[in-house]
Amino acid sequence: MKFIHFADAHLDSPFRGLSFLPSKTFKQIYQAADESLTKIIDLALDEQVDLVLIAGDTFDNNKPSPRSQLFFAREIKRLTDAKIQVVMIFGNHDHMNLDDLLVTPSPYFKLLGASEKVESASFETKNGFSYVVNGFSYLNNHIVDDKLTAFPAKGDSYTFGLMHAQEKTTQASQNVYAPFDVNEMKDLDYDYFALGHIHLRQSLSKDPWIVYPGNIQGRHINEMGPKGCYLGQIDEQTGQTAITFKETGPIVWQEISVELNSSVTKTDLQTKILGNLSDINQTTYFSVHLVGAQYLDGDERELVQDKDFWQSISANLNFNSQLVDVRFESNNRLELDPNDQTSFEKAKSEVFSQPNFMKISKDWLRKDPLAEKLVSDPRFQNEVKELAEVKLSSRLKGINDETEEN
Structure with missing residues (x-):
């Protein structure tokens, strides 16, 4: 049978x-x-x-x-x-x-x-x-x-x-x-x-x-x-x-990590992303995790979050595959002096505690009833945490660089 x-x-x-x-x-x-x-x-x-x-x-x-x-x-x-x-x-x-x-x-x-x-x-x-x-x-x-x-x-x-x-x-x-x-x-x-x-x-x-x-x-x-x-x-x-x-599913979803170890130009960033999306044998929808995103400046982060940028990447992919999602992740390679690192880790744990996260989200929840489900989703909370950490790390890196130059 x-x-x-x-x-x-x-x-x-x-x-x-x-x-x-x-x-x-x-x-x-x-x-x-x-x-x-x-x-x-x-x-x-x-x-x-x-x-x-x-x-x-x-x-x-x-x-x-x-x-x-x-x-x-x-x-x-x-x-x-x-x-x-x-x-x-x-x-x-x-x-x-x-x-x-x-x-x-x-x-x-x-x-x-x-x-x-x-x-x-x-x-x-x-x-x-x-x-x-x-x-x-x-x-x-x-x-x-x-x-x-x-x-x-x-x-x-x-x-x-x-x-x-x-x-x-x-x-x-x-x-x-x-x-x-x-x-x-x-x-x-x-x-x-x-x-x-x-x-x-x-x-x-x-x-x-x-x-x-x-x-x-x-x-x-x-x-x-x-x-x-x-x-x-x-x-x-x-x-x-x-x-x-x-x-039998005609479309596959796949997550790809692209690791950054240093600052890159916008052109190099685009080339690096494309290079990681080349191995395709069927229609695939990609989420790219930029690991080491603290090396990106504000303009570069804005670029890779732009859906027109995603479409420009997708135009180069086989089988009508698509880039549909980009997420940032810090790889914690930012070098701070011991005191700053300790303060950074303490602030991170305090700011991203569950009570503080809900408190920060309070105004948004009042304005948008649909936000309640999103705010309570652990995956969304983690994305917000990663983005905040990337932005803070990037800013601290800039301060570090200025200090080292002086």
């Missing part, structure tokens, strides 16, 4: 922060998830799989556009017309009613647990191999209950678990996506637990299999690397399962 497991297609995802891209390029990334899904369906047909498991968040919200609904329905019909069984659940993003899904009714399409209750469905392949899929769908965007307790015991048939969920954490406020304990999931002894929700591809267990396939297309720089689905093959005699990752 062969099967495909994918999750988190997030059709209709807005891809925020990329509106500066040329319209043709922006259209390319907007359609990237669609293209990835089509490749997954192509793979299922080419491999003549018996089953496709869809582990939630197919759509980016619970009221998807007619365009994405009709597109998804057409792709699923390609599978059901080929008599490939599709078993799907809704996740926290696309928590919908079954009646709102435009998929053509078919005995080869099954939405599990539409009432947010664990449901079991039994199937048989063309060769007579029996298997069961147990799972549930979201009706609301949060599920705080541990749903594993409602999953039935494994019977004689090969058994899949299908769940859109995350591991339990020590912070109760984060346990709102059907939180589960890995050991308890392993105790169910299902042959393969197909998970969704976490966009990082990973296997939590190999015996038995507990697998996140990741999302099918990275949407921003924090979703780096190849994206796609898993192709599974089951030995029908032994029940042993082997899985292989199949890349």
Whole structure:
């Protein structure tokens, strides 16, 4: 028996922060998830799989556009017309009613647990191999209950678990996506637990299999690397399962570090960045980290933060690849005398304490309600810290240079 497991297609995802891209390029990334899904369906047909498991968040919200609904329905019909069984659940993003899904009714399409209750469905392949899929769908965007307790015991048939969920954490406020304990999931002894929700591809267990396939297309720089689905093959005699990752995402996000050890001209800086972006074999969206950014003066920092500069770099890249993000990082090589270094480190720890950061952000939060989510994001806090440190280091370097000249 062969099967495909994918999750988190997030059709209709807005891809925020990329509106500066040329319209043709922006259209390319907007359609990237669609293209990835089509490749997954192509793979299922080419491999003549018996089953496709869809582990939630197919759509980016619970009221998807007619365009994405009709597109998804057409792709699923390609599978059901080929008599490939599709078993799907809704996740926290696309928590919908079954009646709102435009998929053509078919005995080869099954939405599990539409009432947010664990449901079991039994199937048989063309060769007579029996298997069961147990799972549930979201009706609301949060599920705080541990749903594993409602999953039935494994019977004689090969058994899949299908769940859109995350591991339990020590912070109760984060346990709102059907939180589960890995050991308890392993105790169910299902042959393969197909998970969704976490966009990082990973296997939590190999015996038995507990697998996140990741999302099918990275949407921003924090979703780096190849994206796609898993192709599974089951030995029908032994029940042993082997899985292989199949890349289908047309665009890859990649982070590149460019290290500066001394001051550079604008031309040299551009050449250095381009030199680090030359090894490309598919469409890639780059985030460049300028390590040692304290060596840049104000004009140079302004240049590399300008989106027109990014586009001038992108024009020289293959496969319509793009530079879409530049971040600054100090490599702490600035030499200060011991007293100044001690004061610098003390000031840094005080200024960037959590209470001070929130205090500094207070006025901004009053003016912009959307800023609250951004300010509480540790990644944003770290970016602000790095930029402030780079600017301060650069200024101290200038003072140092003047002192040495005198």
